[in-house]
Amino acid sequence: MENVLECSNVTKRYGRKTALDGLNLTIPAGRIVGLLGPNGAGKTTLMKLIVSLLRDYKGTLTVSGMRPGLDTKKIVSYLPDREFLYPWMTIEESIAFFDHSFADFQRDKAYSMIEALGLNLQDKVKSLSKGMQERVSLSLVFARKARLFVLDEPLAAVDPSTRDKIIGIILDNFDPDSSILISTHLIHDVESLFTDVVFVNDGKVLLQGRVEELRREHGMPIEDLFKRLI
Amino acid sequence: MVYLHQFKLECRKHSAVFAIFTVLSGLANLYFLLDHGQDVAFVFLLVNMVIGILLPVYIYMDYYREFFTGTMPINHMLPLRTSALFGVKSAVFMLGLTAVWSTTLLDVFLNPEGLYQTRVIHSSSPLLGMTYFILSKLCSLPAGLALIGLALAAAKRFRKPALSHLCIAAFILITVGIQFALVVRGSTHWSIGSSSAASFKQYANLLTVSPVGREQPANINETINWLSVGMNLLVALLAGAIGSALLNGRKYELHGK
Numbered sequence: 182m183e184n185v186l187e188c189s190n191v192t193k194r195y196g197r198k199t200a201l202d203g204l205n206l207t208i209p210a211g212r213i214v215g216l217l218g219p220n221g222a223g224k225t226t227l228m229k230l231i232v233s234l235l236r237d238y239k240g241t242l243t244v245s246g247m248r249p250g251l252d253t254k255k256i257v258s259y260l261p262d263r264e265f266l267y268p269w270m271t272i273e274e275s276i277a278f279f280d281h282s283f284a285d286f287q288r289d290k291a292y293s294m295i296e297a298l299g300l301n302l303q304d305k306v307k308s309l310s311k312g313m314q315e316r317v318s319l320s321l322v323f324a325r326k327a328r329l330f331v332l333d334e335p336l337a338a339v340d341p342s343t344r345d346k347i348i349g350i351i352l353d354n355f356d357p358d359s360s361i362l363i364s365t366h367l368i369h370d371v372e373s374l375f376t377d378v379v380f381v382n383d384g385k386v387l388l389q390g391r392v393e394e395l396r397r398e399h400g401m402p403i404e405d406l407f408k409r410l411i
Numbered sequence: 412m413v414y415l416h417q418f419k420l421e422c423r424k425h426s427a428v429f430a431i432f433t434v435l436s437g438l439a440n441l442y443f444l445l446d447h448g449q450d451v452a453f454v455f456l457l458v459n460m461v462i463g464i465l466l467p468v469y470i471y472m473d474y475y476r477e478f479f480t481g482t483m484p485i486n487h488m489l490p491l492r493t494s495a496l497f498g499v500k501s502a503v504f505m506l507g508l509t510a511v512w513s514t515t516l517l518d519v520f521l522n523p524e525g526l527y528q529t530r531v532i533h534s535s536s537p538l539l540g541m542t543y544f545i546l547s548k549l550c551s552l553p554a555g556l557a558l559i560g561l562a563l564a565a566a567k568r569f570r571k572p573a574l575s576h577l578c579i580a581a582f583i584l585i586t587v588g589i590q591f592a593l594v595v596r597g598s599t600h601w602s603i604g605s606s607s608a609a610s611f612k613q614y615a616n617l618l619t620v621s622p623v624g625r626e627q628p629a630n631i632n633e634t635i636n637w638l639s640v641g642m643n644l645l646v647a648l649l650a651g652a653i654g655s656a657l658l659n660g661r662k663y664e665l666h667g668k
Contacts, residue, residue, distance in 0.1 A: 195570065196570045229664075229665075229666075232488065234481070234484060234487060234664065234665045234666075235664045235665070235666075236660075236661045236662070236663065236664055237661045237662050237664060251490055251491075251492065252490075254488060254489065254490040255490045259488055261484050263482075263484070264483070265484070265485055266485065267483075267485070278416070278420070281412065281413065281416035282413055282416065282417075282489050282490075283489075283490070
């Protein structure tokens with residue numbers, strides 16, 4: 182199966198500080214990968230490299246065989262860890278924005294996902310709660326037929342009920358032809374979501390593998406393994 | 412298609428600001444047409460000066476947020492080159508700036524004591540004078556916007572904020588300074604941001620300059636300075652080309668902080 186993401190010896194420095202230190206990572210298609218690590222581990226840096234917000238690095242990084250850039254932006258759908266949508270737009274305008282911007286955007290899918298959230302299309306983004314904004318953003322991100330979905334801390338700062346709903350959106354929209362990379366440091370509630378996990382700390386991959394295999398091999402849940410490693 | 416929608420989006424983001432400034436400037440110019448009192452003239456001058464300062468600041472702040480800090484990453488997710496994003500935004504700014512500036516033509520053309528009636532119409536070639544008058548302004552706009560883009564893109568090369576800001580200031584001040592020195596060369600005195608019937612306005616980048624010689628020439632076309640237009644075109648081309656290369660280059664990164 183073709184690898185959606187390949188990182189080989191990727192090093193990223195901010196001045197004297199090394200954010201990623203010779204990182205190696207491969208994600209084949211059809212995986213939901215948890216990128217697990219404490220704050221400052223290098224998770225967001227790796228994601229920004231994948232989506233080409235950061236461009237200056239050493240090593241090799243490819244998405245579906247292409248170096249991050251214009252072409253990969255067409256096949257990577259990204260949810261950043263910050264305010265994402267224009268607050269002054271209505272939900273319907275946000276859908277139109279995505280529809281006009283990305284060739285792989287599925288407008289009908291977006292409408293049905295927003296409808297499932299019980300939201301009014303005329304509601305302004307700024308009028309929504311933080312949790313609801315996160316769900317709308319996630320719906321728009323998943324309404325694309327992308328090869329790789331990159332979600333940076335989608336579960337941070339939302340209540341447990343919203344967290345469950347977000348996990349529901351991710352699972353409902355998982356396409357075996359694509360892969361999903363999710364960074365988080367909240368492991369307990371989302372462990373069941375992942376097919377694979379990658380533990381990172383100090384810019385290095387400490388351990389990676391299939392969730393079931395790691396559980397069996399180490400005889401403990403992923404959260405306990407995380408605590409032991411980091 | 413993406414370009415067109417991005418253009419519409421930028422229009423929507425900035426239309427209110429440019430509409431307010433256009434109306435304000437239009438009202439000030441209309442009022443001055445009807446009342447030429449000294450107090451009104453002062454207010455008229457003040458309004459134009461304030462708009463002339465606020466608009467570049469507004470534009471700079473928007474570019475800074477979008478292309479320097481990158482606090483709203485959504486546009487940088489689009490399958491567009493960063494230079495294309497900059498170009499689309501700049502096109503909207505140029506239209507907005509042109510709209511605001513066009514209101515000042517009310518005074519130039521309709522005021523019996525305005526530049527056209529008192530000076531241009533009696534010149535050797537009113538057509539040449541008006542062509543210069545309009546071209547010199549329009550060429551200053553891309554020069555100014557491209558210079559800001561270049562300064563911000565170059566400043567991204569520095570990791571220390573102090574050095575970045577120093578780089579931005581140096582790029583803008585040195586370029587505008589050189590252009591200004593060339594514009595005022597040979598004049599006995601000059602004023603910035605004001606109008607004078609003695610000569611055509613000249614533009615050192617976005618800076619409006621009215622250079623005045625020892626004697627006011629009877630033919631205002633003698634104050635035409637194509638060098639200032641050429642300098643603005645050159646700055647627009649060079650800053651645009653280098654800025655584009657920097658914005659699309661590997662060293663240009665958005666940290667979103």
